[in-house]
Amino acid sequence: MSQSNLPSGFVALVGQPNVGKSTLMNAILGVKVAIATSKPQTTRNRILGVQTYPEKGQICFIDTPGIHRSSKRLNRALTDTALRSLDDVDLVCHLVDAPRIVGYQDKSGDTGLPPEERFVMQRLAQREVPAVLVVNKIDKVEDKLKLLPLIEGLTEAGDYEDVVPLSALTGENQDKLVDIIFGHLPEQGFVFPPDMLTDRAERFIAAEFVREQVMEQTHNEVPYSVAVEVETFRDDPRRDVIEIAVVIHVERDGQKGIIIGKGGKRLKAIGKGARKELEKFFGKQVYLETFVRVEPRWTESPGFLSRFDYE
Ligand SMILES: Nc1nc2c(ncn2[C@@H]2O[C@H](COP(=O)(O)OP(=O)(O)OP(=O)(O)O)[C@@H](O)[C@H]2O)c(=O)[nH]1
Numbered sequence: 001m002s003q004s005n006l007p008s009g010f011v012a013l014v015g016q017p018n019v020g021k022s023t024l025m026n027a028i029l030g031v032k033v034a035i036a037t038s039k040p041q042t043t044r045n046r047i048l049g050v051q052t053y054p055e056k057g058q059i060c061f062i063d064t065p066g067i068h069r070s071s072k073r074l075n076r077a078l079t080d081t082a083l084r085s086l087d088d089v090d091l092v093c094h095l096v097d098a099p100r101i102v103g104y105q106d107k108s109g110d111t112g113l114p115p116e117e118r119f120v121m122q123r124l125a126q127r128e129v130p131a132v133l134v135v136n137k138i139d140k141v142e143d144k145l146k147l148l149p150l151i152e153g154l155t156e157a158g159d160y161e162d163v164v165p166l167s168a169l170t171g172e173n174q175d176k177l178v179d180i181i182f183g184h185l186p187e188q189g190f191v192f193p194p195d196m197l198t199d200r201a202e203r204f205i206a207a208e209f210v211r212e213q214v215m216e217q218t219h220n221e222v223p224y225s226v227a228v229e230v231e232t233f234r235d236d237p238r239r240d241v242i243e244i245a246v247v248i249h250v251e252r253d254g255q256k257g258i259i260i261g262k263g264g265k266r267l268k269a270i271g272k273g274a275r276k277e278l279e280k281f282f283g284k285q286v287y288l289e290t291f292v293r294v295e296p297r298w299t300e301s302p303g304f305l306s307r308f309d310y311e
């Protein structure tokens with residue numbers, strides 16, 4: 001088959017927050033492009049990740065924010081971004097968190113689909129793109145027999161071309177998903193050059209890697225009140241170090257104190273963690289400076305949200 005006949009196209013990864021969309025994209029790409037944390041609402045923008053198989057074809061993943069119900073401006077913008085991503089793709093992968101659904105019981109003790117999952121399914125049903133159901137985190141389901149009723153319930157409630165139970169963490173069944181995806185892509189040759197990885201600039205990646213550390217190392221409302229902006233990004237090819245300076249925006253003075261920590265300890269740990277990840281990504285030494293600034297109620301400010309491309 002000549003390269004111009006190989007299957008390729010756009011595949012949106014969608015689902016509730018924290019189901020493993022970014023982890024799965026990174027796992028298939030073999031590179032961390034999208035940050036992933038243990039907390040929901042980590043991803044805030046649509047992020048392209050391209051994986052080229054020279055003999056097989058090209059998958060252009062679109063990682064998206066988690067779809068969820070909320071009255072907050074930032075959160076509504078996240079769900080809107082995810083839903084807009086469905087407009088121009090060839091296939092949707094709807095990810096669900098297997099252990100969460102297996103363990104679900106409503107107030108009366110009935111099992112079934114959690115209402116948040118029904119909300120996502122309703123939103124997906126309004127689109128015409130074909131969808132594949134990806135049942136993620138199966139490594140966390142001890143009794144695999146419990147997956148069967150779960151899959152039955154989901155496929156009854158939604159309209160899917162295929163179902164793939166897998167683990168984005170261990171890699172189990174990921175090849176199967178790749179094969180299924182290729183079965184749904186048009187034979188049109190590569191969309192992007194084979195060495196393309198993402199559409200996101202280095203500055204975006206740098207800011208995101210810092211935000212990842214803040215989200216993992218803080219708790220309660222703090223992770224959701226943080227936005228990170230790169231002020232300086234200096235990568236001089238004649239020098240073997242990249243100089244990066246970032247501002248961590250928070251909403252309140254108290255949050256600034258939490259991020260800095262006693263004697264600057266937490267900010268130091270955040271910087272250290274981010275620097276390690278950045279050096280891995282850029283393959284070069286990184287000198288990272290961090291500043292914390294208070295931007296009152298930025299999560300409700302249209303100007304600030306659009307500055308970060310959140311809406
Ligand atoms: N055990 C297990 N954990 C997983 C798996 N996939 C993802 N996780 C974990 O689930 C958490 C959420 O992963 P993310 O990739 O950030 O999830 P997401 O769907 O992108 O979340 P949002 O960006 O908030 O919508 C992280 O702690 C991951 O390590 C899996 O297959 N098994």
Ligand SMILES: [Mg+2]
Pocket residue numbers: 021022023034035036042043063064065
């Ligand atoms: Mg994500």
